[in-house]
Amino acid sequence: MKIAVVGAGNGGCAVAADLSLKGHEVTLLKTSHSMHNANFEHLEKKQGEITLWEGDEKKTTHIHRVTREVEELEGNEVVILYVQTNHHEAVLRKILPHIHEDQILLINPGYLSTAYVLKHTSKNLTVVEATSSFIDCRIQEPGLIKVGFRNVRNPLGVFPRERQEYVAEKLEALGVPFAYFSSVVEAALHNPNMIVHTVGAVMSIPRIENTKGDYCMYHEVFTPSVWNILEKLDEEKMDIIEHLGYERISYVEACKFRNTLDDTKNAKEIFFWYAAMPTRAKGPLSVDSRYLSEDVPQGLVMLEALGKALGIATPMSTSLIELASAALGRNLRSEGRTPERLGSENIQRILEDSQRG
Numbered sequence: 001m002k003i004a005v006v007g008a009g010n011g012g013c014a015v016a017a018d019l020s021l022k023g024h025e026v027t028l029l030k031t032s033h034s035m036h037n038a039n040f041e042h043l044e045k046k047q048g049e050i051t052l053w054e055g056d057e058k059k060t061t062h063i064h065r066v067t068r069e070v071e072e073l074e075g076n077e078v079v080i081l082y083v084q085t086n087h088h089e090a091v092l093r094k095i096l097p098h099i100h101e102d103q104i105l106l107i108n109p110g111y112l113s114t115a116y117v118l119k120h121t122s123k124n125l126t127v128v129e130a131t132s133s134f135i136d137c138r139i140q141e142p143g144l145i146k147v148g149f150r151n152v153r154n155p156l157g158v159f160p161r162e163r164q165e166y167v168a169e170k171l172e173a174l175g176v177p178f179a180y181f182s183s184v185v186e187a188a189l190h191n192p193n194m195i196v197h198t199v200g201a202v203m204s205i206p207r208i209e210n211t212k213g214d215y216c217m218y219h220e221v222f223t224p225s226v227w228n229i230l231e232k233l234d235e236e237k238m239d240i241i242e243h244l245g246y247e248r249i250s251y252v253e254a255c256k257f258r259n260t261l262d263d264t265k266n267a268k269e270i271f272f273w274y275a276a277m278p279t280r281a282k283g284p285l286s287v288d289s290r291y292l293s294e295d296v297p298q299g300l301v302m303l304e305a306l307g308k309a310l311g312i313a314t315p316m317s318t319s320l321i322e323l324a325s326a327a328l329g330r331n332l333r334s335e336g337r338t339p340e341r342l343g344s345e346n347i348q349r350i351l352e353d354s355q356r357g
Contacts, residue, residue, distance in 0.1 A: 001173050004029060004076040006095060008040045008066075011108070012082035014137040014145045017050045020061040022175045027065040027072050031083065031091050040066070042142030053140065054147040073098040077170065081107045082133075084290060085298040086335070088113045089120075096121045104128060104170060106156075111298050112188040114159045114350055115342035127159045128167055129184040131191050132258065134176055138281050148279035151258045153179045157187030160353050179257070183354030186246050189237055192258075193291075194299030195251045199230045201284055201291035202323050213285030218275040233316040237303060243310050244351065288328055296324045301336025309339055 001024050005016040008030040016028045030040050048063035083091050101124050107113045110129025117127050136149040158164040181187050200217045203226045207215050234251040242248040252267035259274050284291045300317045307314035325332045
């Protein structure tokens with residue numbers, strides 16, 4: 001299959017390499033010069049040579065095409081958007097003229113970016129949103145990607161929902177274990193980073209600064225008291241999900257679904273097993289990391305705004321937004337996803353689509 005991956009950061013490079021190893025013809029597109037330039041230049045010079053390091057095994061492959069030319073998206077069957085969610089709207093504006101109705105646009109993670117697609121194109125596109133990255137990884141050095149963990153199931157939402165069966169048949173060829181929610185709304189609100197990154201990073205601020213990032217949030221921060229905060233935030237998320245007519249699923253149950261096939265295990269124990277893995281990367285390396293600068297405005301601001309529109313109180317979301325904004329010295333709401341920025345009519349269209357399904 002011909003697949004394009006938009007975004008040459010950690011996740012984008014890992015997925016491009018993984019799909020190349022599986023025999024797919026992959027185009028890796030970098031849309032900016034802001035990060036990971038040394039790695040991308042290495043790939044350009046080495047004709048796409050890249051190595052995945054997983055456990056004790058290293059596998060080397062060649063990405064078919066490495067480019068900055070957005071026109072290269074045309075002709076691919078699947079286009080996977082793998083850039084930080086802060087930049088989704090800007091990148092979608094750039095690539096949508098080159099996405100056609102016979103392609104599948106998979107946004108990972110989604111955070112309801114289907115609304116941006118509806119906002120910026122009148123094409124009748126097939127949009128898929130993922131809850132989280134398929135592969136937990138880091139670029140160790142140019143051309144070398146260290147894999148920490150792979151989800152055993154990757155939940156997706158499809159818009160319009162009537163195309164879910166078609167999408168499932170097409171994406172099966174990717175060799176990634178997918179599962180399907182009833183809507184891209186569920187996929188957006190079950191993004192784990194909105195819960196675990198925001199609480200963990202806010203509660204880690206002194207530790208991050210004192211260690212200068214020589215610290216693993218997942219290993220240390222989720223003490224019983226911090227866990228109480230996480231559960232309060234998760235209740236707000238579930239209140240909104242339930243109000244919208246979707247199944248009330250907790251953070252830990254969603255984590256268990258992604259991370260293990262053993263349904264007999266306790267969901268909270270699965271999270272702490274996942275958090276304690278020795279392969280977990282250090283960090284956040286600074287307070288102004290994507291854990292706050294991305295997941296607060298793109299996740300919590302969206303959650304707070306939806307709560308306000310639905311008449312559902314979100315005091316924990318509001319508190320975390322205020323704390324993160326104060327710590328970073330800027331108003332994260334001004335950067336965030338709101339019904340006004342996403343387009344209330346686009347959100348309504350998405351909700352109506354899932355209800356028809």
